[in-house]
Amino acid sequence: MADADPKAGCPVHGGEMKIRSLLGRQNKDWWPDALPVDMLHQHGVSPDPMGEDFDYAEAFKKLDYAALKADLTTLMTDSKSWWPADYGHYGPFMIRMAWHAAGTYRVTDGRGGAGSGQQRFEPLNSWPDNGNLDKARRLLWPIKQKYGQSISWADLFILAGNVAIESMGGPVFGFGGGRRDVYQSEGDTFWGAEEIWVDQGAQTRITEEQVELEGPLAAIQMGLIYVNPEGPGGDPDPLKSARDMKATFLRMAMNSEETVALTAGGHAFGKAHGAKPGETFGKAPAGEAIHQQGFGWLTDADEIGKGHITTSGIEGSWSNNPTQWGGDYFRLLFKYDYELVESPAGAKQWQPINPDREDMAPDARDPNKRVPTMMTTADMALKMDPEFRAISERFRDDQAALDDAFARAWFKLTHRDMGPKSLYLGPEVPEETLIWQDPVPAGAAPSDADVLAFKSAVLSSGLTVSQLVKTAWASASTYRKSDKRGGANGARIALAPQKDWDVNEPAELATVLAKLNELRGSMSLADAIVLAGSAAVEKAAKDGGFDVTVPFTGGRGDATQDWTDVESFHWMEPQADGFRNYLKTRQPVKTEELLLDKASLLGLSGPEMTVLVGGLRVLGANHKGIPKGVFTHRKGALTNDFFVNLFDIDTFWDLADTASDEEFIGYTRGERTEKWRATRTDLIFGSNSQLRATAEVYAERGHEEKFVRDFVKAWVKVMNADRFDLA
Known part of the structure; x- marks a missing residue:
């Protein structure tokens, strides 16, 4: 595996820190004309039509699981004229949908993944790498409508991928349900700071100068799930592609063997689409006209059903048997020498030199026609990179090893963000416990x-x-x-x-x-x-x-x-924890934003975050006992002194060091006598108007007991955050 440092700090470009927004580019930046539905969900109003009392686990238990799988199996070969199945089988399409739903997961902050069905919403719905997956989800709608609340979209995406693999003879390790849908985009995820998508010329996030992915990011370019299949920034260099693959899969908690197994296993099925230049189809779903009803990437109506589909721009299948699991992917990869060519859409791809007819693939629409197979630059990396090659040769020579490795890696990919195994639902939950599920033996409550x-x-x-x-x-x-x-x-x-x-x-x-x-x-x-x-x-x-x-x-x-x-x-080691006034190294976002990020990951509200910070300061919870933010002379007593003294109008604040804006001194007005020291995460409660409004409540006379009781409630919430048995 690549020797990437999981604890690497912030990126520095040219020796100068670049401060960015915590969330980077947001949906409103990409699609400024989008309907602002979020205005309906302000002030704690939930967008969830099922309501807080809905128990998805109980609804799932009433599901006719066998009937659902039978319906999904039937769907795989029920080709529709409005979006015909390649080779008469939707299996590869459903695998890609499931993979891309899960593949956004990143171990750095745990965000992304298939756990809430986010692929239905922007920005993922309109990412270039998710091109035409809107059709895959629409093909599933009749089944979702039939089974209703007993199966979430999030579970259905992954189960459809599993059934697709099974229907084509592939190995499956198991399936666990329990992913409850959300009903709006998760706006606290940083997808990157770039202002252009991968298909608009965005460069790879790893270069000779920038050797690490920034912060929590896992994908190599804006709008990708993993790497650019043509190579870094479109450069068809297999060794650089291997570098990118190792970096991005590491950020998704996958080692090199899992990376090879997933790449080869996924590419054993289906084809890539680049039959026509990209400019021949329309906008992504978020930018399309209202009468298209959520469809994007549309081509001329006369061409639908005739195979003129462009998604990645790469054209062709990896295997001569694209709807049948087996060892053909590795067999072809190593049997032939490959030359660099361009697809009809102008994408860089690799084609076998002088392939035998039996090693050519059927045409996606005409089974009597044979066409050359292809490999992407990312596929060639499995052959050219020494580490990847050794693994690939082993899988080529041992089909059982590939079967097991792919099944396990696919299960990990699609279940990594679900939490402990106790939350898995359904008859296909594997008996085996896996280390990445963070198992904890059952405990006994003390008397x-x-x-x-x-x-x-x-x-x-x-x-x-x-x-x-x-x-x-x-x-x-x-x-x-x-x-x-x-x-x-x-x-x-x-x-x-x-x-x-x-x-x-x-x-x-x-x-x-x-x-x-x-x-x-x-x-x-x-x-x-x-x-x-x-x-x-x-x-x-x-x-x-x-x-x-x-x-x-x-x-x-x-x-x-x-x-x-x-x-x-x-990867979970905090680089900052504003609750303990800890900052390991200067980060590429404002320190107070890192406090918000920490509070968000803990599931805290604004008042809960505020009361916890104020309480932890006076309790002496700062890292190494630093005095910054400890605005009290009664340290160790749970009082509202932090807020009272922060808002003392006889105190004024100034930078402790003009070379840094991380530490401040509070002086007595008129005397310039030092009273307190503070950090940005302390002073933000007086600077930000919304946080100040909340903090002032805890500084008011008569609210001393409210502060204590609110602190206790928030404290218990954090202590019990992982007690899913208490929900």
Whole structure:
């Protein structure tokens, strides 16, 4: 696998940091004339027509699963005149749809993936790499309409891909349902800062000068799922393409063997489309006329059904048996020498030199006609790159190994963002547990007596409120709603790599965990960490003048090192955590935006984020105890002092260092006496009008108890974020 550093910091171009927006280009930038439906969903109004009470898991259990699969199997060969099936089989089309629904997943921040059916919405609906998949989804509509709420679009996309593979004799590892649809674009995903799409000449994100993908990004160019099939930026260089493939698949938690298996397995089926120049078809769905009813990339009406389809611009199939699983892909790749040619659409592709007739492919519309097969530059990378070649030759010579590798990699691709295995639904959930599912053994909830005894012991152990709160926060705040990874369950903060993350202060963490292990008895370490932090919050609240009980629900288990996917967890190391006033290195976005990103991944609202920051500051939860933002003389007591002192009109703020805008000093007006130190994530609560309006509520006299109780509620939400058994 490529030696890309999973913990690499921000990109620097020419030695100068380029600050960008957290979200980059948004739908309104690409399609300014689009109907602003989002205005209907302001102020907490949900766009979900099913309502919050809808239980998709219960609806799925009522599904006639066998009948649904039978209908999908029938669909595969039920070619429609308005969009005819290549070779009379929609299987390859459905595989591409499912692959592209899942392939946006990235391990960096857990965003993307098939988990919510985002392919239905912009920008993915209109990405160049998703060309004509609008037709695949429309072919599925009669089946979705028939089975209704018992099958989500998100589940249907992936199941259709599985059935397609099975219908063509391919291997399938299993299927788990449980993906609940959303009903609007997920606007908190950064897809890139570029102002042009791949088909408009966008350059690859990796160059000799820029050796890492920026931030969380996984695709090589704007509008792609993975890499440009013609080569980096259209350059047909197989070795550079291999470089890009390793980088992008690594960002999607795939190793080189999985990368080769998926590429070869996916390209065993179907064809690419480049029969006519791209300018002969219309706009993407988001830019088309209203009477096209959501269809895009349209050609002349007289040409529909005659094979004049252009999508990628590359033309032809990879195999001489494009609707049958087997070893032909690797056989042809290694049997022939290939020459660089251009497709009818002008795309660069590779064609075998003097192929035998039996190694030529049937025409997509006329089975009596034979046409040459082809390979993309990305396919040639599997032959030219030494690492890829060794894997490819092994798969060529061992069909069973390819069968198993592809089935497992496909299952991982299509299920990676679903969270723990306990959330999978249906009769085809595999019995085998896989390490990338982050398994955690079942835990047992401690008794009430054990809870009380432990709380008493930990508060008299010599560990401080700050230490206990920081440890609980460090454990639980790894959770991210995007792919349901992380969280307190499993106590992976005690395991590599989390125990060694700089943000977790490894030396102090080891001290705290050693004491908790000494005191916990039969209680799981995961429960002990959360309970100790909650006990500290109760003590801090009492020291601030309020008796509160922090709700605690035990039952967490402890993960093991052997069943922890260290490589993929490395990607989850925070480069910034505004809740702990931590910034590892300067990032290419404003530091306060990184706080919002962290809060979003935790599933927090604006008020929840605000009250947690204010509370954690006064509790002394800052990284390494730095004083920045600790606007109190009662550190360790849970008070609203952070907000009261931030809004003190007798304080004015100035840069601590004119060479940096990350640290500030608060002075007494008129005297210029230093009172406080702060970071951007502190001062944003006074600078941003919306955050200030929320923070002012917690600074108001009479709201001291409200602050404490709101903090406790938000704290418990984070501690239980990964307790799907409590939902």
